[in-house]
Amino acid sequence: MNNALNATHDPALRSWVASxxxxxxxxxxxxxxxxxxxxxxxxxxxxxxxAIGDKVLDL
Incomplete structure (x- = not known):
């Protein structure tokens, strides 16, 4: 199964979590x-x- 790359794989995306x-x-x-x-x-x-950067978001 090959999943097509989409906008979520964009290397230019930035996170609100600095790390x-x-x-x-x-x-x-x-x-x-x-x-x-x-x-x-x-x-x-x-x-x-x-996990996001060096943090864990509790769900």
Whole structure:
């Protein structure tokens, strides 16, 4: 399956999260992985979030 590239892949897109605009960033606005997380050092229940730059947006 080949997905066609569209406007979401535009390398000129900029994020409101400054760290997502840094050269070599693992999670720029064109690559927003979803996952589960919890604050470091806690035993809280896992939460769902998306990585943007060096931040996690809690969903």
């Amino acid at each position: 997502a605009n840094a050269a070599g960033c693992d999670f720029p606005i064109q690559n927003l992985p979803f996952g589960r997380y919890r604050p470091a050092g806690t035993v809280e229940a896992f939460r769902i979030g998306v």
